[in-house]
Amino acid sequence: MDKRFKHTLVAFKICPYCMKVLTIMCHKNIKFEIKFIEMSNKPDWFLKLSPLERVPILIIGEEVVLFESAAIMEYIDEITPPKLMSEDPMQKALDRAKFEYSNEIIKNLYQFIFCLEQEKFIKLKEWLIKHFKQMDDWLKDKKYMNGTELSLVDFNFVPVFVVLNMLKPILPCDMLKDYKRLQNYGDSLTSMSCSKTGRVPDYEFLMMDGIKNKNTVLFRSNPCYFNGPKPSRCCFFGK
Known part of the structure; x- marks a missing residue:
């Protein structure tokens, strides 16, 4: 692949906006690399690249950085016909x-x-x-x-x-x-x-653990569910 057009997605594992982008990239069979970060401990290199310090961002080649999920999704759609966005x-x-x-x-x-x-x-x-x-x-x-x-x-x-x-x-x-x-x-x-x-490894586990660890209303309303046997592990994301 021409390095000028290499795609690297930077994402947080349970971010729904990242899930949007991952879903359309998988649907369109885009080849890409992915880097996961923790939003509670954003690395310096990410802070320099992301204008709003948010995920997702898509790094194209070594210079171009797209940010905001809608912009990234439209770009992916534009470069992979047939387009899903209306021309009207x-x-x-x-x-x-x-x-x-x-x-x-x-x-x-x-x-x-x-x-x-x-x-x-x-x-x-x-x-x-x-x-x-x-x-x-x-x-x-x-x-x-x-x-x-x-x-x-x-x-x-x-x-x-x-x-x-x-x-x-x-x-x-x-x-x-x-x-x-x-x-x-x-x-x-x-x-x-x-x-x-388009879901990352252990998405369900990460979400459930977050709900439990924050002692949310959902957790307090049904603690037995969270403390009982875990559902089968899922690792759909294979990139």
Whole structure:
């Protein structure tokens, strides 16, 4: 491979924004190397490269650094035909707005998962249920956000359903129970092989340990689940 176009992804193992990028890279069969960092102990070389000191970043060759998951995903889509992003200006704008919507969903979902306060936990749950309704409304009679075929916007929502499926045994309620279309959409996304190969080693274990170690509301509501036998180990990510 020409070193000018070598791709190195820098990621944090349980970051959902990294999962978005990993999923589309796996779907598009991009060859890449990966470097994992700990966000609680960011290395100096990373701080020099990442303008916002956040993951993911994609290093292209030895000089170019892309940051922010949406920019990286669009770049990956552009260089690997057929493109998943619409060429229509209106649809492209609508999709980019939904990229941002997915980021808000993910941000609040992770705050919900790692919440320490019962009152805030309840408010976040209500916020999520309300905004899941909007997603359900967008789907209408469609399999994916833009119709019967996958588009780039769909990959932005993969982490949402990966996390919801993983936490189903311990969530206080099924937040999607009134949204059948959204349930079917989530099933379609999580059944894709790239939504499995895009997860890092021991993702589930790392998430569960984090929920337990922080003494979150979720952990306190069902400590027996966390202290019982662990589910089978998964190491989908083979890069």
